[in-house]
Amino acid sequence: MNTLILIIVLLGLTTFAYRYGRRKALASVEGSVANLHSLPSYHGAYVALWCGLPALIVVALWLMLQTDMVERLVLSGIADGIAGMSEGQISLLLSDIRNLATGDITTRSPSPMVLAAAERYVELQRLGFALMTGAAVILTSGGLYFGLRAIQPALRARPQVERIVRGLLFIASVIAILTTIGIVLSLMFESNRFFGQVNPLEFLFGLNWSPQTALRADQVGGSGAFGAVPVFAGTLLITVIAMIVAVPIGLMAAIYMAEYASPTTRSLIKPALEILAGIPTVVYGFFAALTIGPLFRGLGESVGLPVASESALAAGLVMGVMIIPFVSSLSDDVINAVPQSLRDGSLALGATHSETIRRVILPASLHGIVGAVLLAVSRAIGETMIVVMAAGLSANLTANPLEAVTTVTVQIVTLLVGDQEFDSAKTLAAFALGLVLFLVTLALNIVALRVVRKYREEYD
Amino acid sequence: MTEAFHVENNPQPVEESVSGMSEAVEAGMPEVDAAHAPTKVKADNVDVFYAEKQALFDVSLDVPENQVTALIGPSGCGKSTFLRCINRMNDTIPICRVTGDITIDDQDIYDPAIDVVQLRARVGMVFQKPNPFPKSIYENVAYGPRIHGMAQGKADIDVLVESSLQRAGLWNEVKDRLSESGTSLSGGQQQRLCIARAIAVNPDVILMDEPCSALDPIATARIEELMDELRQNYTIVIVTHSMQQAARVSQRTAFFHLGYLVESGATEMIFTNPEDKRTQDYITGRFG
Incomplete structure (x- = not known):
């Protein structure tokens, strides 16, 4: 005070x-x-x-x-x-x-x-x-x-003031970098402790995930198997489902907004789609868990299919809807950035509007669209709330979207809630999972940025 | 005021004029007598509006076949707008409205029965700034024939690509690098690529909207030469800001001012003996 x-x-x-x-x-x-x-x-x-x-x-x-x-x-x-x-x-x-x-x-x-x-x-x-x-x-x-x-x-007050302002700007940018480095170092340090207790090969290639070991003698716990493959497979499955939903719908929405919609329509649709991005993920989460999941189970029952009430499909679909605005908004910007002269050139050759989009505009903006999709993928991989609520906890190694699966982020959450012991492999496993997840999304982001940069060179 | 110097609508039978043309071609393309060339494009009382603002006022102009017609005038005088009426590129601007009649070979191009896609295949266009697609040189030229289904199989397209590039005078420079991007060429080469792309769909008319304004003098000279060759097979309408260029390449010239067609006629007449004072002022550099 x-x-x-x-x-x-x-x-x-x-x-x-x-x-x-x-x-x-x-x-x-x-x-x-x-x-x-x-x-x-x-x-x-x-x-x-x-x-x-x-x-x-x-x-x-x-x-x-x-x-x-x-x-x-x-x-x-x-x-x-x-x-x-x-x-x-x-x-x-x-x-x-x-x-x-x-x-x-x-x-x-x-x-x-x-x-x-x-x-x-x-x-x-x-x-x-x-x-x-x-x-x-x-x-x-x-x-x-x-x-x-x-x-x-x-x-000479102006140059001196400007030099100090430049210094302040530099410090601001360094703060973000230092924070990132700090987080990565702590992840690496804790992961290292984890790998001292669990063989890294077993972690990366093991097929059995049962980390909830007993902390006290009177607890019933898991076997303590730390094979992360089912967890990553679950993330992959849900991400694939989400992208199957988000990419076509997002891309088509972007094409409609950028090419066909009148300015009035566009000014209505675009903010509406962006509202979708503003809905808190926890809201999507209970929507998935309470509405979509049971709906699919009911549908499955009526046709005789066994659908888990917490299914990869429900979580993936809702996550896909959440990601639509990422794909559509970024792609819309990229498509709009294609010079009008290319459209005119194609139309003047007697191409229809849709031929122009298919053969000129989409190829010319492909790199940017790929960048948008990759950003959406890394968003899907890191998404937590929806899968915590709707995907389940059991580490099934399955490609069946109707079963419950678990994801990396869900496991990190469950490992770090409840009873803790900071030197047990159970808790440390969260850091190892986090590290691998970080590396995967980092790699995707680097690829995405490169692709986007390549796209930028196209017309310059 | 608009029809200061109109071509008489051609009374000659078509066969005669065609044979006359081919003789002229054999004789090494001497200046065709403008008054006797058949009319290819005919505009009657054309008005163009952008929303409420009128951009063209009652323009009537005949464009003779196999000649270069130059549209000149100060900036904003409506010459580009008029050019874009001929292949209905103005349709792509929602607020633009065109009234009056424009016919090509006596066919009304604003007739609802006309398919604008086919019209644009017949009326090619080359733009002010070279705009090759960011595809290979080959794909740039093959684009039009492919969308119009003009060629079956790769062999046909190969032939079409080569002949179009040859007619655009670009073949020798690019024949060894057809798979490179069209955007990797120099500005003048890009513009000739755009011309090759336009003639690959075998149009009757080629519209050129200041095709040399982004090019250096050598590339400009190259394009001007090309125009002279191309007019044996195509009817060319060119918008230009350079009066020297209009004088060099065109047989007919039309002078636009503030949305009105002030005067049109044989290029020689316009430049040596214009009827209207404004035309004289413009070509002598008193305004514009």
Whole structure:
């Protein structure tokens, strides 16, 4: 709360710095902007950046590091008391101290040592905040002073401000990359632990998947087989069904929108299709589980076919509907990007509209359409909610869409809900599945991007 | 105002004029006397509207067979619009409306019984910017014959592709790389490929909409030569911004201004002795 107030004050000061810098720049040339090297707003931004940026960076770093520092100091203060404790016990103790310090409920009535440590914890936090505020005030006022002193008509404020903005843009892009790298590393690290317990060959090529091993002696569990083939086969089956639904319908919708629909029709259909993409997948999920699944089972019964109420077909169909807008919207853009001159050239040769679409427009936009389909495939592979609700949990190795199958994402969910034990193969298997899934979708995305890039070269 | 200089509708019997033509061809294609060539395309009182805006006003023009007719005039004067009426490419613009009569060989092309697809097979078109399909050179030329079922089997199409490329003067440059993309050619070659593509369906009339405006002078000269050769077999209508080009390649010239056909007649007459003051101002470079 106090930190929030501090940040608001800092931002207020920065705004003030901007206005003051701007005014000072104008005053330095007595209002004739042409005599300034940079526009007054750049001078303002220059002062504001000097004033706000260093202080905000320091506050951000401080907030990231302070808790860790305080905890270390607290623990070192009670080093005698915790000697001989295991890592788990220490972390439990620490959370007690933390809870006590913030006034929460603790696990048991606190010992005098914990009470003293909690007091010290609060004290150190307070001290840390005071130091941080002090540093921020010094940096802000120092920056303000320095920035204002630098203002003069010849100050090259614009290039400097732009350089800092470029730096901020760079940092923003790096954050996404670093996050991805972090996720991948954690996946790899945990998968490595998993492969220490389970043979990678067995995981990749085993035909039996039964990971729900018992965690306690009184539980009934699976056999602990980690052959992932049935799981990936299930993903493949459902993805294929989804694409069989989505690709033809999406493509034909795209052709209709791009080539035949009047502008009015198009302006109605396109947003309507995009609404389909905005429906939360959980809604599709219960639609599949509660409506489509039982419907298929009933239909199957009436013709004497055994259809599971959680069938790959139901999940795949609904997922296909969900993906239609991806295919149609991207393909529509690609088809629209085909130059009108090619259409005219074909029509002028006496081709009908549909011949033109079939023989000129679709071949010319094929690469883009393939890219759209591949993006849709990676979406289908990664989709979770629909299959969790509608596809079932049993790891059948089957190509029959009327049976229940399970998918990679469903298994990851089931492995990570309920009782956990972070060093059992059961839990770690989720990371291995995640890693393989990530690699598959990554490969598909790379292929898709390449294909799309190739398409772009066509007309340039 | 529109019919300042009209060709008399040809009173001669058809056989006579055809034999006259073939003699002319044998004699190395001397300037055909414009007044005696039979009319191929005849426009009568054509008005064109884009939504409420009228783009062409009461245009009547006769295009004689086996000659090059040039349509000149400043930008926005309606010459391209008129050109696109002749193969009904204006149909592809929903807001465009055409009234009046246009006939080819005395057949009304806006008759509901006319199939626009067949009309466009008879009236080829070459566009301002070369627009080869992103297919192989071979497939570009084979496209038209295939959709019209003009050839049975690969051998027939091979023959058609070769003869079309030869007539477009491109065969020697591309015969060893027919499977390369049409878009890999130079601009001038692309435009000749488009001409080959148009003549592969064996049209009667070829419309050219500023075919050289995106080309360098050498490629332009090549296309102009080609036009002179092609007019032995085809009736050509060309829109051009270059008055020198109109003077070089055409036998007949029509001058458009602000949607009106101001004057039309033998190219020599238009350029040396125009009847209308506006034509004179335009060709002497006083506006446009």
